[in-house]
Amino acid sequence: MISIAPGISYYPGYWNAAEQAALVAELRVVLKLAPLFTPTMPKTGKPFSVRMTNCGMLGWVSDREGYRYQEHHPLTGEPWPSIPLMVREAWEKIADYPHDPEACLINYYGPQAKMGLHQDRDEQDFEAPIVSFSLGDTAIFRIGGTERGGKTTSLKLHSGDALVFGGPARLVYHGIDRILAGTSTLLGREGRVNLTLRRVNKP
Numbered sequence: 001m002i003s004i005a006p007g008i009s010y011y012p013g014y015w016n017a018a019e020q021a022a023l024v025a026e027l028r029v030v031l032k033l034a035p036l037f038t039p040t041m042p043k044t045g046k047p048f049s050v051r052m053t054n055c056g057m058l059g060w061v062s063d064r065e066g067y068r069y070q071e072h073h074p075l076t077g078e079p080w081p082s083i084p085l086m087v088r089e090a091w092e093k094i095a096d097y098p099h100d101p102e103a104c105l106i107n108y109y110g111p112q113a114k115m116g117l118h119q120d121r122d123e124q125d126f127e128a129p130i131v132s133f134s135l136g137d138t139a140i141f142r143i144g145g146t147e148r149g150g151k152t153t154s155l156k157l158h159s160g161d162a163l164v165f166g167g168p169a170r171l172v173y174h175g176i177d178r179i180l181a182g183t184s185t186l187l188g189r190e191g192r193v194n195l196t197l198r199r200v201n202k203p
């Protein structure tokens with residue numbers, strides 16, 4: 001583990017190659033039950049370049065009505081599938097938080113997808129950390145401070161890496177500048193999957 005700033009723990013290569021393949025197999029089951037959807041921006045309805053789905057009791061969605069967590073898939077109306085056991089066990093190991101995650105947001109980036117700098121503040125509970133896992137192509141991740149317009153630095157996230165953002169880092173600005181297409185063969189196609197495990201409500 002490498003501490004890259006107060007509240008940010010970086011675990012390069014947290015999952016080995018066999019574990020990454022097992023995780024992808026678990027995610028294929030989740031994606032069959034809860035297909036990727038294209039979120040849209042509040043008010044404007046502009047589509048995100050990232051496609052998403054969720055597993056867990058709650059899932060994050062965005063549409064013209066706004067950003068929110070809800071119990072059902074926006075297209076199928078079904079409850080989200082459960083979070084794979086190996087992912088829940090990883091949270092137990094590295095989150096340093098005594099309650100289970102409620103949401104696991106699954107982001108899929110095609111080779112052209114990106115995510116602008118933002119804060120994650122749709123949760124009620126900022127005491128819990130957010131844990132992220134990267135799979136597939138390498139991404140250029142940008143991270144700033146808690147104020148918009150502050151200094152930022154970038155970090156390459158590789159397949160198998162884990163990051164924990166807690167305490168003073170829970171409300172930092174962050175985003176994905178770009179995907180380095182073709183840097184991994186794990187997914188059997190170009191692109192990147194990111195999982196973020198979240199606590200939404202206060203325990």
Ligand code: MD3
Nearest residue numbers: 107120130132165169170172174194196
């Ligand atoms: C720091 N995802 O889903 S993961 C997101 O790679 C999101 O898909 C990016 O930002 C991705 O909201 C970045 C790393 C991450 C996730 C959530 C954080 C860093 C964070 C929340 C607070 C602070």
Ligand code: FE
Nearest residue numbers: 118119120174
């Ligand atoms: Fe985020």
